[in-house]
Amino acid sequence: MRSFFFLIFLLPFLATSQATSKVEKSASKLSGQWRTYYMNTFNNGSLKDFSALASGGKLKYQYRPNKKFEFGAALYNSTNFGIQDLTIPDATTGRLSRYEEGLFDRLDLENDAIFLLGELYLKFKFSAHELTIGRMKINSPLINPQDGRMIPTLVQGLWYKVKTKKSNLFQIGFLNGIAPRTTSEFFGIGESIGTYPVGRNIFGESGQYFGNTKSDFIVLFNANLKLTEKLELGVWNQFVANISNSFYVKPKLALNQKIGLEMEWLHQNKVDTGGNELAAQRYFNQNSSDIVGLRLNYKGKTSATSLSYNYILPNGQFLSPRAWGREDLFSFQKRERSEGTADNHALVFNYRTNFPILKDEFTINSIFSLGRHWKPDVTNAELNKYAMPDYTHINFDFFFNFKNWKQFKPELLITSKIANGDFPNNPSFIFNKVDLFHVDFILNYNF
Template identity: 65%
Template sequence: MRILLVLLIWLPIFSMAQDTVAVKKKGILSGQWRTYYMMTSNKGELKDFNALATGGKLKYQYTLLENLEIGAALYNATNLGLQDLSNPDATTGRLSRYEEGLFDRLNLSNDAVFLLGELYAKYKLNHQAFTLGRIKVNTPLINPEDGRMIPTLVQGFWYNYKASKSTIQFGLLNEIAPRSTGQFYGIGESIGTYPVGRNNLGSASQYADNTLSDYILMANVDFEVTDDFNVRIWNQYVDNIFNSFYIKPGYKISESLMLEGEWLHQNKAGDGGSGIDSLRYFNQKSSDVLGMKIAYKSKAGLVSLSYNRILPHGQFISPREWGREDLFSFQKRERSEGSADNHTLVLNYKQEFKILKEDLNLISILSIGKHWKPDVTNAILNKYAMPDYTHINLDIFFKIKKIKNLRPELLITSKMGNGDIQDNPNFYFNKVDLFHLDFIINYNF
């Protein structure tokens, strides 16, 4: 039945995509068909998970006037039924962490998720663009995060000005559709659709459905001080919860060597989400994250070494529902969010290989990280009880010359717990001592 549903959804899309000449007379039809296999092998007798999804998006853009564009995009994720993800692990009573995110994790019985994720009007004037409606934005703390079937999307107003050496952006957002869900939520409602972790007393946080916030204000300035020195600045104000200020300077030492730094400062705004302590999301005064990255590029590839430090006085808090944390030390399939007094050191190596008489190119990214976390029993410094761990990722992207629209990807992940970890399965399950694999087939049209 699921296969029939997939065919009914996607065969008409491919038929429409073939008639590109007729479509382009009125607008642009584009899209992506994505098939996503994901598996996690947990420690010992803890439950392993598998999932297979297919779907993607269909987008249409129409130029109504010379400078006015309207657009819409429909997103879909269809569960092909490889495993019943509603059955929890027998030992911990918990569900999968990664696999359920391919679908609507708030309603796993929904085998086919559909979301009108984009519906907007965009007006362009010289170097400026004004966009109103449901859109996709990419910022350090709110972004699509492409590691699931349907990305994070937002609703509101977005302004962009781009010149030769500077960029200015401003946004006012009133709703968010978190990835791994099937609808748009108000700003406060969207926080807590992912696991909530622990409060400062060590019990389960209760901010889900209890966080009050109506809007987000975003502002960004990127500029070049000199040809070799640039600065990126973002400010994110979340009504009644917190404000995040982020600055990222970069200096090109030579054609091959680049040095960057970053500082993220957060402070509570209003009630931190609720006037009741036990229901509050941002339950601290402030937090600070410092980072440094050095990168060297040669004919052999690009190698970088990154370090991030979250200072002890407050947890780095950012809703996981809103995308990935775009910090230097970020590695796919884990986060630093929810930690204070945290150290992270990550080595990355990126290289492109040309094989099969250049008919197939492989872009590989090897990432090795060491993450020093506070004690798992310290809820004030370690919201999600994450132990020390070593994280290794191998991400491979395939470029097939004869099928240019086909973009397969393979991600292999291993996370190993370090030191003496209490013999409690809740400190291991879906966290460390696991093997994880993603195989994704993207066909863009």
């Protein structure tokens, strides 16, 4: 392993020695981020509270001898400061933390220091074309870095994109490996599914697809089209071999300079066996699912407001591995998902603004979101994979900016989820889900 890392960091210097003397020193760039992350969840009543403190970040090297070629490598780390033993479960439910363990290697919580060579790529640029080969970050509706932990989700494969003169963007990617956020290694596509909680299968039993899901690759296609001056269209297609295909379309219309309207539709269908020939071990255990959404946006001088609605139809659960990224749906709110449910309604209000303080020397950007989420009955495993009750979700997210210290980017997230409606008096339906208060305080220093 040591020789491998030595070779990785030696490659750029070997490449430099082969270059001509005309290559400037600026061809090499060293950058990174130091991140310290405190997280605390206060559960209802006598149910156990959890807290965690992690520090680490990334160190990235880039070598660009010219405009057509780039080599990059980034080493990521998360170190557990051990303010609480996260291997000790809640006494009532027998379950561990939900959010705090995600700062570390949740497959091995006794591993107090993760080191991951998360990026290792070659990039080639020719005019409007760009091809990246290796380990990298990508950002799609269902596979993305999801920045709410210490190490983002990273992928391995090929990624090609081209921009046209009419401001249109086309992308296509082939992936054969994924490193779920804050894990210590890259997994095969099928192996990565289930590295985050598996919930229940449609028969009401604990999901058995982790370690039993067969899939070798993912193919993604994206087109972002500017159809008219006011109308844009985004299209994604995600094909996961032997599991499912997800087709996503999002038209965006500017009604005027202040008001805009967006719509979205996500259709999923099973591919081949859905991951496994045995129904009890199958990940995608349905024929199809559909989500429709509508969002109204309003932009003021210093603020932005939106009202969003999503409906997951009753014909099947919306399924996307939580290890791969957050769901980029209109109704998404930090610290919860709609994934795993069918017949699900969500209405979310968002308000963004900024507060100049000390004559613009210090400003605070804030996001307030209030959501009402109507879920199927918690006892209905076919419609509600994670037995999530109806809830009201409140988020306050603050980003602090210093004029004379632009590299320092603290963030404070305050979350509360309140249970609504009637459901069985079982703490398993509450613990780490609803009637909780959650705080994140993050110190980011970018260099």
